[in-house]
Amino acid sequence: MFQCLNRSPSRFTLPDLTAVTEPVFKLRTNPRQEQAYRNIKQWFKDLRVYPEAKERKFLSHAFDLYAGLSFPDADVEHLETCIAFFLWAFSFDDLSDEGEFQSKPDRVQVGVDISMEVLNHPELPPPKFKYAAMLHDIWRRFRSTASPGACNRFKKAVESWMKSQVEQAANRSWNTVPSVDEFIILRRRTIGGEIVEAMVEYSLDIKIPEHVWDHPVLVGLSRAAIDIMTWPNDLCSFNKEQADGDLQNLVFCVMLEQNVDLQSAVDIVTKMLATRVDDYVTLKAQMPSFGSEVDVELATYFKALEHYVQGTVVWYYESPRYFRGMDVT
Template identity: 40%
Template sequence: MPGFPKLALIDRSTFPSQVRLPDISTYAGEVFPLKVNPHWHEAEAGSYAWFDSYGVHSGAKRQDFFDTGFGLMTALCYPDADLEHLRPAMDFILWLFAFDDMTDEGGLRDNVERVKQAVDITMNALRNPDGPEPKFKVAATLQSFFKRMRANATPATIQRFVDSSDLYTQAILQQTVNRSADEVPTVEGFIQLRRDTSAVKMVFAVLEYSLGLDLPDEVHNDPIVAELALAGNDILTWANDIFSFPIEQARGDTQNLVFITMWDKQLNLEDAMDYVDQLTRKRVQEYVEAKAKLRSFGPELDDKVALYIRGIEYWVQGAIDWTFMTTRYFGADFERVRDTGIVDIMAPIAPSAPIFVDA
């Protein structure tokens, strides 16, 4: 029977019983808009039934997965997608969280060899989408989504999705290596890795698909557009690391910017959270300053670029606000945490049973 995880590098006894979370939603909401997709429920019914047909989860874990509200998250993060594009985007989000859970807090978490297997099978499903369906069920769901994405996505968007998926899976593998060896990078080094483990580069590729856009390299390689995407990635990812720290420390997970800051800067928990919050505030301001410098790409592209950037902004605020609409991070107390900003530091949680990966 699995034992309880340990934070070998930090003494949990120094943690307070509760912490006050910074109000990131309010200051981010002054810059980033919030909207919900009107096709949410229709897409959700089909998407959940599709994912359930693969039998990835069963019993209580299955119920918890579907009760988490990934459909709402997709509707908040892709609010301008039509139904034809929202449904595949929702399928992608279900795959992403299932894969992330297996490698982050599930049965693959500390096993480098099994994570490498999972990564190889996953990328093979994307590079050979017309090949046999993988026995690894999570990879099979990705292959199914990707086949449908290819049917109405541009070649450039498809390539961006595959490239960003490679960055994500390789970063997940590196994170597993770090975690298994209790390797703690510097804050700066972790931020670089986190930009890929966040999967935000993937979700922005799906964003372009969801809007039916085909932005040329001239746009994606523009330093200001690239900075807006990078800042959006940082803001929502760092906010997530603050909000998820109470449950991640309970799982013994050190791959979180708050923990990295505690270790690298030798700060206590409250000061580390404040440090990451100040980084996030600064990044929001940098986003505003960069957006003010956005150039014109000409009459044929300007409206499309504006739609894409607006989509980045919806993703940032949608992901932040969804944190307080789901049981994923704060359990049944999510409404109390949203109203008070106070969250309990959870007791250790036993890890999931090991997962065996079949090609």
């Protein structure tokens, strides 16, 4: 099954993925980034999620830059929550990706169950499980200003993301590589795409009627945007993940399904990304009107979502999480 992996070259060429997305997804930086990060950095340190050395390495991944690029118009209060969201999401994700829960779906499920109690019973004190304690505070911050619809979407999205962590841990434990189509659907959940969308709503207190989100064009735009922010992650994290023996990556799926070598798979995924950008443009041109007030809110939302997508792709190159010790030019 894994013969094509054995004949892969020791190196591959990764194109500038930011150039693929930049014509449609523009980049800006939030000038309040440093101010927001000071408070949240201390918040994270006080929780003592990691020992000091591991905490220092984790915080070196530039999550403050990520939030500054992804939420360029958020005020300080909302930006603090967005940074806290990144610290929580990436630390919890690392538990199953490379930490003590890796390939242990039963242990991931325990963490999921504790975390879901936080969402279902926010009036209770924060639990001792530190990752759920982070979520407890983020959920409090989110609910303080977000619309009921955004709160509902955030809660459902977190539950879906956490279930996907269990599924992915099971795939790792069984050494299972899904088909490309299956993986793309699962990957939209493991990247936390729907949580991101709720965070974009929250960041600017956007209020859009519930029925609007079910329109086929908006559903299509959502899926396209999530794919566009996700597939560059698989390309940029490939080297890190293959070093960890992690096959849950779109590049691996393409290699196995199409029986091609590494460079060919990288090129195929890059072309898939360019096609997905075109899909987004086509769908956006088909956006119907929902009335002047809703249209203004939607325009604000999609502009913010596009900033998030490009900020994410740029951050993949800027963060030592993926290219530590490398000169990325």
